[in-house]
Amino acid sequence: MCGIIGYAGTRDVVPVLIGGLKKLEYRGYDSAGIAVIDNDGGVQIVRAEGKLSNLETKLNERPLHGTFGMGHTRWATHGKPNENNAHPHRDCSGKVVVIHNGIIENFLPIKQRLQKTGHEFKTETDTEVVAHLIEENMKDGTKFVDAVRRTLKELEGHYALVMIDGGDPGTIVAAKQGPPLVVGLGDNENFIASDVAPLLAYTRDVIYLEDGEYAVVDQHHVSVFDQRDQRIDRESQRILWDAVMAEKEGYRHYMLKEIHEQSRAVRDTFTGRMFEESGEIFFNDLQLTPDDWAKIRKVHIVACGTSWHSGLVGKFLLEEAARIPVEVDYGSEYRYRNPIIDENTLVIGVTQSGETADTIAGMQEAKRRGAKLITICNVIGAAATRMSDGVIYTNAGPEIGVASTKAFTTQLTAFYLLALYIRQLRGDDVDDRRYAMHELSVIPHKIEDILAKQEEHIEALAHKYYKSQDFLFLGRGVHYPIALEGALKLKEISYIHAEGYPAGEMKHGPIALIDENLPVVAIATHTSVYEKVVSNLQEVKARDGKLIVICDEGDEAMRNFADDVIEIPWTIEPLQPILSVIPTQLLAYYIALRRGCDVDQPRNLAKSVTVE
Numbered sequence: 068m069c070g071i072i073g074y075a076g077t078r079d080v081v082p083v084l085i086g087g088l089k090k091l092e093y094r095g096y097d098s099a100g101i102a103v104i105d106n107d108g109g110v111q112i113v114r115a116e117g118k119l120s121n122l123e124t125k126l127n128e129r130p131l132h133g134t135f136g137m138g139h140t141r142w143a144t145h146g147k148p149n150e151n152n153a154h155p156h157r158d159c160s161g162k163v164v165v166i167h168n169g170i171i172e173n174f175l176p177i178k179q180r181l182q183k184t185g186h187e188f189k190t191e192t193d194t195e196v197v198a199h200l201i202e203e204n205m206k207d208g209t210k211f212v213d214a215v216r217r218t219l220k221e222l223e224g225h226y227a228l229v230m231i232d233g234g235d236p237g238t239i240v241a242a243k244q245g246p247p248l249v250v251g252l253g254d255n256e257n258f259i260a261s262d263v264a265p266l267l268a269y270t271r272d273v274i275y276l277e278d279g280e281y282a283v284v285d286q287h288h289v290s291v292f293d294q295r296d297q298r299i300d301r302e303s304q305r306i307l308w309d310a311v312m313a314e315k316e317g318y319r320h321y322m323l324k325e326i327h328e329q330s331r332a333v334r335d336t337f338t339g340r341m342f343e344e345s346g347e348i349f350f351n352d353l354q355l356t357p358d359d360w361a362k363i364r365k366v367h368i369v370a371c372g373t374s375w376h377s378g379l380v381g382k383f384l385l386e387e388a389a390r391i392p393v394e395v396d397y398g399s400e401y402r403y404r405n406p407i408i409d410e411n412t413l414v415i416g417v418t419q420s421g422e423t424a425d426t427i428a429g430m431q432e433a434k435r436r437g438a439k440l441i442t443i444c445n446v447i448g449a450a451a452t453r454m455s456d457g458v459i460y461t462n463a464g465p466e467i468g469v470a471s472t473k474a475f476t477t478q479l480t481a482f483y484l485l486a487l488y489i490r491q492l493r494g495d496d497v498d499d500r501r502y503a504m505h506e507l508s509v510i511p512h513k514i515e516d517i518l519a520k521q522e523e524h525i526e527a528l529a530h531k532y533y534k535s536q537d538f539l540f541l542g543r544g545v546h547y548p549i550a551l552e553g554a555l556k557l558k559e560i561s562y563i564h565a566e567g568y569p570a571g572e573m574k575h576g577p578i579a580l581i582d583e584n585l586p587v588v589a590i591a592t593h594t595s596v597y598e599k600v601v602s603n604l605q606e607v608k609a610r611d612g613k614l615i616v617i618c619d620e621g622d623e624a625m626r627n628f629a630d631d632v633i634e635i636p637w638t639i640e641p642l643q644p645i646l647s648v649i650p651t652q653l654l655a656y657y658i659a660l661r662r663g664c665d666v667d668q669p670r671n672l673a674k675s676v677t678v679e
């Protein structure tokens with residue numbers, strides 16, 4: 068996710084901005100830039116692709132001076148990670164300057180309208196629209212702050228915006244709708260930032276903006292307004308975190324922070340791609356036309372680890388939508404098994420990092436044999452994206468914890484959208500698609516619901532079971548891959564041996580493991596095979612296995628039957644894996660924590676396995 072820093076005060080602003088951006092590097096980025104307004108309103112902007120050191124090199128060659136400005140590290144979502152797309156962005160006059168974190172969902176119609184009135188755009192980004200819209204709104208003599216007010220009312224999507232105008236030096240407007248924004252209160256100086264990490268060197272007194280609010284900030288004043296432009300008297304808070312904790316936004320580990328980011332990550336992955344009113348799915352990087360799809364006779368999904376598990380769920384979704392065979396392969400197997408591929412095969416490489424050697428090799432093999440190749444990836448410009456015909460980006464933001472969490476749920480979201488897109492290409496019923504879209508649109512709230520209601524309970528279960536030497540995870544249908552994923556999460560961060568198994572398959576061997584010392588985690592939500600799962604679990608109970616069941620909220624029968632239950636909200640079967648995986652992530656996290664393991668950097672593991 069992008070990093071934002073703004074400053075109005077008396078210090079030399081460039082060290083404040085660069086130092087602040089360095090404190091935000093952990094958020095991941097692929098380019099950076101700063102804008103400095105000098106005292107007579109001149110706007111100086113310097114941007115650079117890649118790491119902050121590239122920006123510093125440019126600033127050494129071309130020093131900027133002033134006491135007012137803003138800086139940004141960009142995690143690309145719209146437009147390649149290069150200097151031209153790096154923030155800040157400006158209007159035609161060059162005076163109105165904007166930095167942004169998030170997605171402006173309706174940027175295209177606004178851009179087209181402004182182009183018709185003569186605005187010239189220089190970048191591929193959604194952000195640039197905001198600068199030009201403010202400029203347009205100032206044409207009738209409206210002052211900068213009022214023009215921003217008018218602009219904000221037209222924007223749709225999720226954004227943290229920081230805007231300045233060379234014609235009104237010293238005033239910053241910061242607006243929040245989704246991604247975080249915090250105001251730092253100093254002595255004769257004030258700050259804006261994505262989170263508190265860059266502020267702690269200067270102040271611990273902050274004001275968190277809430278969704279729909281914006282702040283007008285200068286060296287001496289901070290005013291907060293709601294979306295009706297009514298002033299809010301918001302109390303400041305004192306931050307007691309140390310700098311390291313601040314990078315994790317107060318979470319103890321990146322993994323826990325990323326588990327909690329899944330609501331936003333899933334929303335950012337479907338935002339701008341599905342339109343419930345029209346029932347239309349829109350991918351701007353997929354390059355899969357109706358004619359392309361008409362030639363496809365089979366699909367291969369190639370991935371590793373957690374991404375392979377999302378591919379197993381993808382198989383269910385795509386076979387149901389397309390009614391053609393879908394095979395799922397480990398990259399390390401696919402590359403050497405002489406796969407049967409031709410120009411009628413669609414190969415999907417699934418990879419968070421986009422750099423996993425085995426997956427890349429499998430994709431190269433597919434390309435060499437003439438397949439249509441697309442990738443589901445979380446890193447714009449990664450190797451997997453550069454070799455593919457089309458890309459579906461997951462907008463999870465950088466995943467720092469080695470154990471993959473938000474990347475997985477956003478991969479599931481991407482597969483769900485792809486299945487709807489295929490239905491659209493096949494001309495299936497639009498009302499069914501609208502219903503499916505609505506169910507996806509409320510998933511972020513249901514994720515928040517699970518985290519709010521179940522986290523403490525799951526932590527208690529972790530303390531109850533953390534000494535176990537083995538775990539068995541069971542699931543059927545769309546939840547079989549979740550049993551595998553839950554087992555992987557547990558073993559890779561707690562070092563406890565864990566196996567995932569299809570619930571129906573347990574009687575063919577693993578049932579020999581069942582006794583009073585073996586916790587069995589089972590997913591038993593109401594799907595088409597619920598009754599079958601219940602009878603499998605009765606086999607576990609009959610042998611004194613300890614049953615921890617993830618079930619639907621209010622499942623009285625399961626409450627009375629299992630040793631422990633974790634209840635999750637209902638949703639339609641194809642979306643259930645996005646919800647049922649979350650308790651397994653939390654259980655693994657709190658067991659590993661209780662065992663004193665290094666949750667973010669487990670032994671022997673790398674975040675991206677770029678070797679064979």
Ligand code: AGP
Pocket residue numbers: 371372373374417418419420421422423426469470471472556559673674675676
């Ligand atoms: C997941 O928790 C693991 N860290 C690992 O299995 C990972 O999913 C696998 O290495 C694939 O990585 P990728 O998605 O970046 O290709």
